[in-house]
Amino acid sequence: MSEAQEFWDELYGARERVWSGRVNPWLAETAAPLSPGRALDLGCGEGGDTVWLAEHGWHVTAVDISPTALDRAAAAAEAAGVTARIDFQRHDLLESFPDGEFDLVSAQFLQSPLDFDRDTVLRRAVAAVAPGGVLIVVDHGAAPPWAHEMARKHRFLSVDEVIDPIGLDPAEWQRVRAEPVERSATGPDGEAGTLLDNVIVLRRVTH
Template sequence: MTDDIAAGTPASARTPSPDDGYLGDLAVRAKWDEVYAERERLWSGRPNGALVAEVAALTPGRVLDVGCGEGADAVWLARGGWDVTALEVSGVALERAAEHARDAGVTVRWVHAGLAEAPLPPASFDLVSAQYPALPRTPDAAAERALLSAVAVGGVLLFVHHAGMETRQADESGFDPADYVWPSTVTALLDEDWAVEVDEQRPRLVPDGGAGAHHAHDLVLRARRLR
């Protein structure tokens, strides 16, 4: 959803309606609605480089795009023959994503929900992609377990985040890395049912324009569910 979760943007004063189908924390939704509403376009409009690189050798199937933002990854995947379900907490972002998909002439299944609250069929996605997500970390590891449970047997979890964010100190903006899910917290839950295929830091192909362009290196985790 974002590669700038340390921005410390305050929650919006506008109260989201609870009856529009959204499933999740209303305060989180309001925060991200305000983040997106502050700019006509938040991201570059191009797919994330790590996703493009890691998906190149995969056969298209069902994919879950976690934190789809304005839809660049979802549209790129759909153009590549994937059956795309895209999840996002911000209704503002989803409206832009849906418009992007319409303009591109592709079909995407949109889900307006938090990851832990989303009614996703278990073990049903050949690829679960989470690119720089702002997933809240909880004592029961709800977000991490939701990511893993969505992957079908034989499928792949691709989790990408910015190197160095996890080890930053909490600051006055309100950002504390302990509040969020990182590749290492997902890796810690992997057992013998999983094979780690990639777990590394690498230079990031930085797109022109869009928030987060100052991050130059990625942490890339690709794990395959064996059973």
């Protein structure tokens, strides 16, 4: 077992639920007007995004490094009655990557406290987008106001610092959206706050 798999399995194993189970709002906003096709959910966690996509007609390949996360995502899919639309796969994305091309590739908060060559993963994500398809990357742009001091001191990447290392060909890619966006959220103890997300939506141009 790799260090990364051990870390994420321990994180999920420490609690019955880690995430809210709801779809990430920027993914829902981006995907809602699209014609459903094949989607790739990178770092699917407990399946909130995956289940939402399947409920809205997408055929989803859902990927995570943690078997515990994938088991929970599969249980959520079964409860929602959408198992037939989802292919769950375990990958360490630096070692292996799902085959095929996808109409929507989603990387929602694909960030890690471990050493993680995310630029390489995002370049693989770019290569997996079908002509006319969309890549959506959403990152934390700043620490939540309720985060501990170490997280608040962390320097988060800007939108350009996320996009530039991917090396996109401007003749092949359109920036649909690339900006920091604020949203209201509720902290773990019920406190209200404002979060900053980097929202990046890129479309592969068809010729």
